[in-house]
Amino acid sequence: MxxxxxxxxxxxxxxxxxxxxxxxxxxxxxxxxxxxxxxxxxxxxxxxxxxxxxxxxxxxxxxxxxxxxxxxxxxxxxxxxxxxxxxxxxxxxxxxxxxxxxxxxxxxxxxxxxxxxxxxxxxxEADKTVAQDIQVSDLTTAFITQLVPMPICRYEILEGGPTGAPVKFAVVGQQVYHSWKCDSETVDTFCAVVHTCTVDDGNGDTVPILNDNGCALDRFLLNNLEYPTDLTAGQEAHVYKYADRSSLFYQCQISITVKEPNTECVRPECAELTRGKRHAIQQKKWNHNAEFSTMDVISQRIETIDAFDLPNETLSIAIKLSGGDLLTSDIYCISAFSSIAAFGILLGLSFGVVLYIISKRH
Known part of the structure; x- marks a missing residue:
């Protein structure tokens, strides 16, 4: 059938x-x-x-x-x-x-x-220029202004950890790493804070996962972020999906501020999430009054698969293709080398049995 x-x-x-x-x-x-x-x-x-x-x-x-x-x-x-x-x-x-x-x-x-x-x-965005006629004496002081380009930021969801490859297909429960990284032409000049993150299914069903202070709202979806450097942030998570929806779309905002000399970048101070959702926990806000510019970033589209909806053979292939480390009780994976070695041993044993039977007959 x-x-x-x-x-x-x-x-x-x-x-x-x-x-x-x-x-x-x-x-x-x-x-x-x-x-x-x-x-x-x-x-x-x-x-x-x-x-x-x-x-x-x-x-x-x-x-x-x-x-x-x-x-x-x-x-x-x-x-x-x-x-x-x-x-x-x-x-x-x-x-x-x-x-x-x-x-x-x-x-x-x-x-x-x-x-x-x-x-x-x-x-x-149009450049805003203000001009005014003024009287200038013969000798003036020349001011030279150097414009420093703003950082270029990206948001990626990676396999397993910070050094993994971007994920396109994933199995529910697979470990991934949310990575935010900004590239700047200058060193020790800017600070980046990730905040106001959402996930949606592409049809308007949106769920917030980071608030406007950069603090996590549900540790089962995404925990509070870590900031390894001035312009990078990240956190491990596990893949989940909407009921009867396979696609996930993530979007966040990144605020860029100018770093004060001889200081550390100001980071959100968030309470630890002891439950799935936090309702009324006081958090110390990072300095919204500072001069900053905000940009939007989106991750790549993630197609998710329910592990229990697939046969074991198909699920094994899906996990290998996605590069994940999902473990289930019904699946046993071995390396390619081990598979070849086992096949060679079985082939040798079969050949030996055939030779033994032929020799007994003669």
Missing amino acids: RASALLLHFLFIGFTFAIPVDNNVEGEPEIECGHQGIQITFNTRNPFNGRLYVKGRHDEADCLNSQIGRAVTGITLNFDTCGVQRLRSLNPRGIFASTTVVISFHPIFVTKVDRVYHIQCFYM
Whole structure:
């Protein structure tokens, strides 16, 4: 029965990829970055009879456009709809607005001619200049000002620890490491504090995990952060997932302050989490009155897998592919060298038994 179902599954996949769709995107999409949203327009080789939608938002009417019989199709997305991400940037200074759009040429299935585009618009902050006519004497003092670039920061979720590779697929319970790192052209100049972190499923179900002081809210999701250097932060955690949702999206804010000479960077002073959630614990706030600039950072998208939903063989492969160290009572993993050695021993024993039987017969 299982083999039949598997055969039907592969036949369905083969049928899906074999669907003849005589159409394609002509050239590159046209992007218009407006003051209220983003407009994307596609030119197709033949009249379009499919769907154009925001990835993960196919069921929302505002995020789907089914224009039939036209060679030009497009969609307009306002900043406050369809999960359009807006991230503040300090270097360069401005705001990034981004989304992912799928153009599907079949009204039901995903086919090989479909395309996925990640669209990003950057809105640069205008320089503010104040000028005034003044009388200057012949001899003046020249002031030379050197502009120090702001750090460039990133947020990654790594395998196991600070030196691990970025994770894209993970099993529930797998150990990972949340890493925030800022790169600066100068040394001992800036301090970074991570705060206001959330996790969501990509459909608006958002849960806060760090408050605006940089303190953890639920130790089962993420504990209080550690700051190894002035511009790095991190903490170990274990993978979790939403019920019936496989994707995880993390977003945080990083505040950059100028470091005072001969001092240490000020860090959030957070109470230890003795329970899952903290309700009313007094915390010492870090200096919000200091001059600082704040940027938004997002991690890579994480696709999660329930361990109990998979057969042992599939789960073993998933754990190896994800680089995780999840341990279960029903799975025993051995190294590739051990596997080859065991196979060689079994092969040698089998060969010896065959030779013994032949010699006994003669």
